Amino acid sequence: MYKIGVLPGDGVGPEIVKEGLKVLNVVSKKVKFDYELVHYDFGAERYLKTGEILPDSAIEEFKKLDVIYLGAVGHPKVQTGVLEKGLLLKLRFALDQYINLRPVVLYHRVWTPIKDKEPKDINFVVVRENTEGAYCGMGGVFKKGTAYEVAIQEDINTRHGVERCIRFAFKLAQKRKRKKLTLVDKANVLTYGHDLWQRAFDEVGEEYKDVQKDHAFVDACCMWFVKNPEWFDTIVTCNMFGDIITDLGAVVQGGLGIAAGGNINPEGVSMFEPIHGSAPKYEGKNMINPLAAIAAVGMMLENMGEEEGAKLIDEAIKKALTCGKIENMAAGKMGLSTTQVGDLVADFIS
Ligand code: IPM
Ligand code: MN
Numbered sequence: 001m002y003k004i005g006v007l008p009g010d011g012v013g014p015e016i017v018k019e020g021l022k023v024l025n026v027v028s029k030k031v032k033f034d035y036e037l038v039h040y041d042f043g044a045e046r047y048l049k050t051g052e053i054l055p056d057s058a059i060e061e062f063k064k065l066d067v068i069y070l071g072a073v074g075h076p077k078v079q080t081g082v083l084e085k086g087l088l089l090k091l092r093f094a095l096d097q098y099i100n101l102r103p104v105v106l107y108h109r110v111w112t113p114i115k116d117k118e119p120k121d122i123n124f125v126v127v128r129e130n131t132e133g134a135y136c137g138m139g140g141v142f143k144k145g146t147a148y149e150v151a152i153q154e155d156i157n158t159r160h161g162v163e164r165c166i167r168f169a170f171k172l173a174q175k176r177k178r179k180k181l182t183l184v185d186k187a188n189v190l191t192y193g194h195d196l197w198q199r200a201f202d203e204v205g206e207e208y209k210d211v212q213k214d215h216a217f218v219d220a221c222c223m224w225f226v227k228n229p230e231w232f233d234t235i236v237t238c239n240m241f242g243d244i245i246t247d248l249g250a251v252v253q254g255g256l257g258i259a260a261g262g263n264i265n266p267e268g269v270s271m272f273e274p275i276h277g278s279a280p281k282y283e284g285k286n287m288i289n290p291l292a293a294i295a296a297v298g299m300m301l302e303n304m305g306e307e308e309g310a311k312l313i314d315e316a317i318k319k320a321l322t323c324g325k326i327e328n329m330a331a332g333k334m335g336l337s338t339t340q341v342g343d344l345v346a347d348f349i350s
Contacts, residue, residue: 002035002304005061005068010044010083011278012288012338013071019290019342020069020297023316026346027301027309038065042087044075053086059094067300068095068271071293072278085137092130097263097270098161099168100128100242101299104229104249104259109322110329112254114226122252124232125176127169128242130263132161133193135239157193157238163200168266169236170208180233181205182214184221184241197238221245225252250275257289257329260296262303272300279331286337289329291317294345316348 006021008014021037028035040058047053062068068091073083091097106112106122114122138154166183173181183201187194198215205213214231216224218241224231225248237245250259256276263271274292282288298313320326325344327335334341 002033002066003038003064004035004300005038005040005065007040007042007068007070009042009071009073009087009278010075011072011280011283013043013073013278015284015286015338016274016288016290016293017069017071019338019345020293022342023294023313023346023349024297024301026349027297027306027312030312030349031306031309033306033309043073044078044083047078047083047086053083054090059091062091062095062269065269067304068269069297069300070271070273072274072276074278074280076280089135089137091271092263095263095265095269095271096131097265097268098129098131098164099264099266100126100130100239100246100261101172101264102126102128102242102246102249102259102261102275103299104232104246104253106253107258107318107321109324110254110258112252114229114252117229117252121230124229124249125172125234126242126246126249127165127172127234127236128246129161129165129237129239130242131239132156132158133239155190155193155240157196159196159200162197163204166197166200166204166236168264169234170204170211173211173234174208176233178212178233179210180212180214181208182216182221182232182235184216184218184235184237184245186218186241188217194238201236218245222248225249246275255289255329256292257331258291258295260292260299262296262299264303270300270303272296272303282331285332286339287332287334288338289331289334290338290342291320291329291345294342312349313345316345319348320344 008017103125106119136156139152142150185194259275261275302310
């Protein structure tokens with residue numbers, strides 16, 4: 001019996017999570033596993049009502065779960081950064097989810113803005129470090145609001161944090177068909193932090209002789225995502241660059257409506273989410289694409305060891321995309337509502 005924490009969050013979060021859970025229910029019956037959902041209402045509404053974002057007691061409770069399923073956080077009524085830092089980043093850090101795993105896969109019949117590229121050209125995965133770097137929240141301001149203001153934002157790279165991320169990426173690359181791992185950094189400028197990444201990459205790489213090693217500076221990487229996405233198989237990179245290049249990756253694979261990700265602690269509690277935000281302007285309209293949230297359930301099942309269920313979801317998403325009923329990935333242009341897309345995927349499973 002799995003215990004799954006559900007945090008629908010803000011904006012369109014609850015609508016897409018509902019579709020993800022619909023699919024989870026169908027899959028669980030098909031491959032026969034039991035689960036219990038524990039719902040949490042953390043997010044903008046609760047914060048505005050009570051001033052509470054995420055109490056430490058909740059984190060202790062989360063540690064007893066098997067996995068967490070998250071919708072989206074962020075709301076225009078709450079100052080930017082408050083919920084992002086207080087909820088999403090706090091969870092990633094407190095649960096030590098040190099990997100942010102983001103597959104970039106172009107499915108058949110999905111439109112990509114890149115001319116002449118097909119599904120065989122766009123199939124890679126980004127391993128983003130998820131607990132350090134510029135996200136560590138260290139730094140401060142001096143003389144704030146004056147003409148002499150000084151703002152310092154630290155970029156922390158620890159040998160331990162970098163090495164465990166790189167090791168995870170090598171292990172993943174080794175399991176994939178092409179067995180190629182590209183380190184993406186900016187070591188030509190960040191000569192302390194990213195020099196550490198390069199040395200760790202070379203040293204850990206010694207243990208993975210069968211994995212082909214490659215390197216790209218992050219600016220060039222952005223160019224190649226568009227020009228030659230087929231060059232990439234597995235990518236490992238720091239927190240901030242991983243954040244940026246996976247939005248680009250999402251567009252390359254047809255849009256944020258289909259991109260899912262996992263915040264993974266291989267030794268602890270992991271959390272799965274669509275990588276898009278809370279899209280408040282679509283809230284309650286039944287217009288947003290739930291496929292990213294559904295794909296996140298697939299990743300979640302894989303993490304739980306329910307590989308058959310994960311495969312069923314992946315196949316059902318592919319069928320939903322090729323059956324001709326979904327016209328476009330973008331919210332409002334799908335030709336179907338959020339619930340109808342959820343039903344379509346669920347029907348292909350049951
Ligand atoms: C993401 C998001 C978050 C991040 C924000 C909401 C803090 O953009 O998951 O990619 O920067 O990690
Ligand atoms: Mn992001």
